[in-house]
Amino acid sequence: MLGEETQAAVTPSERARSTSADVIVIGAGVAGLVCARQLLRAGLQVLVLEKSAGLGGRMATRRVEHAGQTVPVDHGAQYLTADSDGFYRWVKELLGLGLLAEWTRSLHVLDREGLRPEDPNDEKPRYVCPQGMTMLAKHLAAPLSVHTQTRVVSLKPLATSWQLRAENGQCYEAAALVATIPAPQLLPLLREGIPSAENLLPLLESAQYQPCLAVLAGYSEHTPPWKGIKCLEDPMLAWLGLDSSKRLQPLPPVVVLHGGAEWSSLYLEAGPSELEKAGRELLAHAAQRLDPWLASPQWMQVHRWRYALPLETTGLASLSTRVPVSAAEGLPLVCAGDWCAGGRVEGAWLSGHNAAKTLLEMLSGK
Numbered sequence: 001m002l003g004e005e006t007q008a009a010v011t012p013s014e015r016a017r018s019t020s021a022d023v024i025v026i027g028a029g030v031a032g033l034v035c036a037r038q039l040l041r042a043g044l045q046v047l048v049l050e051k052s053a054g055l056g057g058r059m060a061t062r063r064v065e066h067a068g069q070t071v072p073v074d075h076g077a078q079y080l081t082a083d084s085d086g087f088y089r090w091v092k093e094l095l096g097l098g099l100l101a102e103w104t105r106s107l108h109v110l111d112r113e114g115l116r117p118e119d120p121n122d123e124k125p126r127y128v129c130p131q132g133m134t135m136l137a138k139h140l141a142a143p144l145s146v147h148t149q150t151r152v153v154s155l156k157p158l159a160t161s162w163q164l165r166a167e168n169g170q171c172y173e174a175a176a177l178v179a180t181i182p183a184p185q186l187l188p189l190l191r192e193g194i195p196s197a198e199n200l201l202p203l204l205e206s207a208q209y210q211p212c213l214a215v216l217a218g219y220s221e222h223t224p225p226w227k228g229i230k231c232l233e234d235p236m237l238a239w240l241g242l243d244s245s246k247r248l249q250p251l252p253p254v255v256v257l258h259g260g261a262e263w264s265s266l267y268l269e270a271g272p273s274e275l276e277k278a279g280r281e282l283l284a285h286a287a288q289r290l291d292p293w294l295a296s297p298q299w300m301q302v303h304r305w306r307y308a309l310p311l312e313t314t315g316l317a318s319l320s321t322r323v324p325v326s327a328a329e330g331l332p333l334v335c336a337g338d339w340c341a342g343g344r345v346e347g348a349w350l351s352g353h354n355a356a357k358t359l360l361e362m363l364s365g366k
């Protein structure tokens with residue numbers, strides 16, 4: 001086992017070659033990275049496997065050419081709120097480092113009666129990352145060993161360790177496993193690889209997600225009087241955010257729109273041209289409800305989130321079991337993510353923390 005200092009001294013190429021660890025964490029979203037950091041701090045050797053090229057999962061940022069420069073645009077999580085003491089302490093630490101900034105206390109609401117400022121009772125600080133939300137993931141991942149572009153396609157309990165196989169054919173081994181991917185993506189891996197984890201399956205099956213089509217659009221001028229709009233009872237639109245207002249330098253407007261779940265679900269299997277058409281349709285709808293200029297962006301991109309937000313959470317901060325093998329105690333398996341503790345960044349963070357605590361207790365025989 002290696003401590004945090006020691007593991008940080010391992011060279012990048014050594015890290016990249018390593019295929020075994022004390023613990024493998026699947027998923028480099030908030031839950032996975034927070035969990036891995038805690039385990040590393042406890043002195044364990046940890047390896048994070050992530051299917052995408054980037055870090056952060058749904059805390060996602062694209063770099064886009066806009067007004068002659070490359071600017072970050074958040075197309076997943078838009079802002080953070082902090083209700084629990086533990087998460088607020090982390091937020092304060094990030095504010096101190098300049099990684100987070102308070103964006104606004106008051107959003108707008110668009111409902112049948114039109115656009116209005118949010119009810120003052122709902123006002124609270126909303127925090128954003130001026131360099132884009134993925135910076136938080138990069139910050140969390142700095143001391144960690146993360147293999148990106150590594151999609152785990154099978155899990156197998158061997159006599160004394162887990163064996164994981166990635167899509168690229170690479171095999172990985174670890175004594176303990178933490179899975180932090182959305183429940184619908186984890187279910188087939190568990191059903192195929194670990195039928196004996198049947199006690200977890202009903203909980204995973206109950207964690208359903210809703211989809212979201214995100215539209216990113218850039219404009220040359222206009223100064224809207226709002227930063228973020230929650231759209232209520234709208235057949236197509238759920239959210240509209242002025243992404244450019246999160247950045248440190250003044251920029252012509254970049255707007256991020258999120259389609260409602262029902263409307264977005266119409267495009268789950270759509271190809272690129274159909275998605276582009278859906279994006280234009282959402283902009284035209286927003287223009288009709290808010291301001292005509294929204295229909296005519298200089299550029300537009302569409303991103304489909306198949307598993308955007310959990311409809312219901314399990315109510316348990318993380319799930320854990322020991323998978324029976326010939327080794328006396330069985331192999332520890334812990335599952336975490338926003339589908340456990342609450343479908344926001346804060347919920348994922350709390351779940352990741354809880355997963356690390358649970359695993360450390362299992363490993364110490366508690």
Ligand SMILES: Cc1cc2nc3c(=O)[nH]c(=O)nc-3n(C[C@H](O)[C@H](O)[C@H](O)COP(=O)(O)OP(=O)(O)OC[C@H]3O[C@@H](n4cnc5c(N)ncnc54)[C@H](O)[C@@H]3O)c2cc1C
Pocket residue numbers: 026027028029030031032049050051052055056057058059075076077078079080081150151152153180181182185212214258305307308309336337338339342343344345346348
């Ligand atoms: C459009 C949208 C808007 C949102 N707005 C907000 C908001 O304003 N505020 C807020 O607090 N929250 C918001 N959220 C929710 C927030 O983003 C999530 O709750 C949180 O980021 C979830 O983190 P997680 O670690 O649980 O999961 P994820 O971020 O989904 O991380 C899971 C990771 O696992 C990886 N993975 C999946 N399968 C595999 C595999 N087989 N092998 C390896 N890796 C795999 C994925 O690529 C991903 O990186 C929003 C989400 C979306 C989609």
